[in-house]
Amino acid sequence: MSDDDPNLHPDRSTLFGNEQFTIATTQAVSLATALGIVSQFEALSQIAGRPSVLVALTGVLAAAAIAVLAAWCRHQYKMWDVKRHPEKSGFYLRWMRKTMAAAAFMTGGSFLVMIVAMWAVYLCGEAGSL
Numbered sequence: 001m002s003d004d005d006p007n008l009h010p011d012r013s014t015l016f017g018n019e020q021f022t023i024a025t026t027q028a029v030s031l032a033t034a035l036g037i038v039s040q041f042e043a044l045s046q047i048a049g050r051p052s053v054l055v056a057l058t059g060v061l062a063a064a065a066i067a068v069l070a071a072w073c074r075h076q077y078k079m080w081d082v083k084r085h086p087e088k089s090g091f092y093l094r095w096m097r098k099t100m101a102a103a104a105f106m107t108g109g110s111f112l113v114m115i116v117a118m119w120a121v122y123l124c125g126e127a128g129s130l
Contacts, residue, residue: 016078019074019096019100020074022100023067023070023071023074023100026063026067026070026100026103026104026107027064027067027068027071027103029107030060030061030063030064030067030103030106030107031060031064033060033107033110033111034057034060034061034064037053037056037057037060038057041053041057044114047118047121048114048117048118048121049117049120049121052113052114052116052117053114053117055110055113056110056111056113056114056117057110059106059107059109059110059113060106060107060110062106063102063103063104063106063107063110064103066099066102066103066106067099067100067103069099070096070099070100070103073092073093073095073096073099074092074096076088076092077089077092077093077096080092
């Protein structure tokens with residue numbers, strides 16, 4: 001069975017669409033979260049403390065940058081796949097998947113930082129002490 005055989009990867013176009021959707025969603029969620037944090041910075045600083053807000057903002061901005069890197073890896077993967085260079089396309093495919101996961105975990109971790117900080121302020125007292 002050759003690599004050109006459509007039966008070998010019958011859902012390849014579906015996978016490409018899912019990757020594109022996931023990367024775009026990760027970019028949108030991380031950038032929308034960053035915009036929300038920036039627009040509500042003072043209120044969030046009072047609720048969760050300034051350092052935790054800065055950590056969360058840094059995390060979602062890093063997630064956005066990593067998601068852009070994932071999009072670039074996807075482009076490189078498809079380019080080398082079309083040119084029939086399996087070793088290069090495999091390299092970029094692995095890194096695309098790793099960066100997609102890293103961006104999702106960074107965004108989720110930023111949410112977690114804010115939630116934990118808010119609970120810490122609620123349970124322990126003053127936000128200025130964090």
